[in-house]
Amino acid sequence: MTKSDDRYERFCADIKTVGLRMTEQRKVILRVLAEASDHPDANELYHRAYAIDGTVSLSTVYRTLRLLEEKGAIQRHAFDEGRARFENTDAEHHDHLIDLDTSMVIEFRSEEIEKLQTEIAARLGYDIVRHKLELYCRKRC
């Protein structure tokens, strides 16, 4: 079983626990979401799903996303207050660099930054529960 098959199964289980009907359209949306390794917004997900099944509607995409977000299966990002983008929550922790000119999102992870953040919080008497680091950048010329 691949990672995306695994996600797909979990998404289906999440949909069932809230008593939503598993329609063909919803299956397509869940499949597209499970296979996404980038940070697509609702519109992009809609286009990917629509390419597979022309009866998928944007409102079903929104409803499905909202539900999975409530279930904690996907994470919503609002980079630079732009359109919400989504990603699977089973990926290893990482931070994001956002290219302001192209809106491209690059994932990175720095052990130094992770360590430094823990130290700063500890110095202030805290344990970090979670954190989000977003770097808004322009390419050097």
Ligand SMILES: [Zn+2]
């Ligand atoms: Zn990410």
